[in-house]
Amino acid sequence: MHWMDALAARLTTRRPRFFQEGWGPPSLLERLSRGPQGFALPELHEVTLSPPRREGPFLVQEGRFASPAAVGPLPAACAEARFQLLLPPDAGARPPVCLWLASSGDHGYGLRRFLARGLVAQGVGAMLLENPYYGSRRPPEQQGEALRTVADLLLMFRATAVEAVALLGWLLARGHPKVGISGYSMGGSMAAYAACFFPLPAAVVPMAVAHSAAPVFTQGVLSALPDWDTLGRTCGGAEAARQRLAELLERLSITELSPLDNPRRAILLAARQDGFVPSASTLRLLRHWRGAELRYLSNGHLRGLFTGRALITRAILDAFSRVEPLQLPAEAPEGGSQGPG
Numbered sequence: 001m002h003w004m005d006a007l008a009a010r011l012t013t014r015r016p017r018f019f020q021e022g023w024g025p026p027s028l029l030e031r032l033s034r035g036p037q038g039f040a041l042p043e044l045h046e047v048t049l050s051p052p053r054r055e056g057p058f059l060v061q062e063g064r065f066a067s068p069a070a071v072g073p074l075p076a077a078c079a080e081a082r083f084q085l086l087l088p089p090d091a092g093a094r095p096p097v098c099l100w101l102a103s104s105g106d107h108g109y110g111l112r113r114f115l116a117r118g119l120v121a122q123g124v125g126a127m128l129l130e131n132p133y134y135g136s137r138r139p140p141e142q143q144g145e146a147l148r149t150v151a152d153l154l155l156m157f158r159a160t161a162v163e164a165v166a167l168l169g170w171l172l173a174r175g176h177p178k179v180g181i182s183g184y185s186m187g188g189s190m191a192a193y194a195a196c197f198f199p200l201p202a203a204v205v206p207m208a209v210a211h212s213a214a215p216v217f218t219q220g221v222l223s224a225l226p227d228w229d230t231l232g233r234t235c236g237g238a239e240a241a242r243q244r245l246a247e248l249l250e251r252l253s254i255t256e257l258s259p260l261d262n263p264r265r266a267i268l269l270a271a272r273q274d275g276f277v278p279s280a281s282t283l284r285l286l287r288h289w290r291g292a293e294l295r296y297l298s299n300g301h302l303r304g305l306f307t308g309r310a311l312i313t314r315a316i317l318d319a320f321s322r323v324e325p326l327q328l329p330a331e332a333p334e335g336g337s338q339g340p341g
Contacts, residue, residue, distance in 0.1 A: 016146035017227040018217075022234065024151025028073055030153040033248045040070035041199060042166040048099040049085070057120055058113075067132070069159035073151075075139040078132035079083050081163050084109050086116055087125040094175040098123040098203065098316055099167055101160065101183035101190050103305075104222070105145045107135040114305060115184075115194055115305075118313035124320060125176075127167060131160040133191070146225070150245065153213070154252070163193035174198050177325035182316055184305055186216075187275060188269075189254070192285065195266070196257040200326060203319035204266040207312060208301055211275045211285040212253030214246045221301075222275045242287045256287040265290035265322045271297045271304035 023029055050062040067074070067081040086096055098119060100112050109128045116126035130137055133147060133156045135318055147153050164181060172178045180203030183191040188206035195204040210216050215227055223242075231241035266289055270282045286294050295315055297304035 004264065009173055015225060016143040017229055018146050018225045019148070019150050020146070020227045021148040022202070022230055024149030029151045029154070032151060032158065036197035041169060042162055044068065044166050044170045047170060052087070054089065057117055059089050060092040061085040067159060067163055068163040074132065074155055075137045075160055076340050077134055078137045078159065078226055082130045082136060083167070084128045085125065086113065086128070088120050088123050094177065095123055095125050096180070096184055096320055097127050097171050097176050099127045099129065099164055099166060101129060101187035102134055103130050103184045104186040107138070107145070107185070115309055115312060118309055119316055122313065122317055124317065127171065128166065129160070131163070132156050150248070155253070157193065157213070157316070160190050161194040161197060164190070165198050168198050171202070171244060172200060172326055178203070178320055178323050180205065180316060180320055180323070182207065185301065189213065193257070195252065195260060201262070201265065201323045203323050204260065205269065205316050205319050207269040208271055208274060208277050209268060209285060210265040211255050211288070213250050214249035214253070215278045215281045216276065217249065218242050218246045219278055222276060254285055259289050260292070263289040265319055266292040267319045268292055268294045269297055269312065270294060271299060271301050273300040276301040329341070
């Protein structure tokens, strides 16, 4: 483990505990944990985009839409999804775009904007989704990223996947010739999960990715975050709770889904000294996606993210080069309310 990851492990004891309200409603938890559940390709019927504005190397547009996953138990604060679309100023109206999902604790867009600079400089746009339970979509009772129940974690995973798939389809419908999806750590796992449900060609670049959330919450640095005492009150103690959570999350692993139809368009990135994501978990996904490529970032989980920006950019560009452009009728000009047509 890299020393920065080891330091983070010591500091996690000062952070708010996850799952302080326990497992969540039993009927909801049972429904959400029955195993990977597919969904029809969601459509975005109305996306509101702000006029583009210049910010340094980016043309920036703010977007929002009613989440196609905002039904049933998803909190009201999560009902409206928000994103930033960062485009190269001189690449034309419809360049390729990579959808970049948030890492754990990434409540704003700042970290992903930093990582996207190299990508946009090469003519590829970046779409940054603010996922449910984060930032402006955080329920008022929630402390930071500390989800209150295990059911909330499963709802966040599923809702983010639904929104990501909908956004990829929306981008293609607008006339962007190529799309991709990426993310780091939690964002990488959700990107890999969502990619399995997207029926059209897309570049897939999960970074510091686990095959499921089980080893992240029960083995790595973040295993100190769950409130094991609270979870253990209804299942025989803290160790029994750890085993139950691992079994539950393993049912929802990416390896329980069908592999990508063309794994060659997927490039996985792993940190060599990762204290958050066990290397065996990344390799398990690589074996499942037979034909995908694995590349390495030097250092650990945290430092690799900041020192590996050039390698991250290169991996995304290489994955995009393996995707054929998709020609669809473009939509109306930018601005105002738009849908996929």
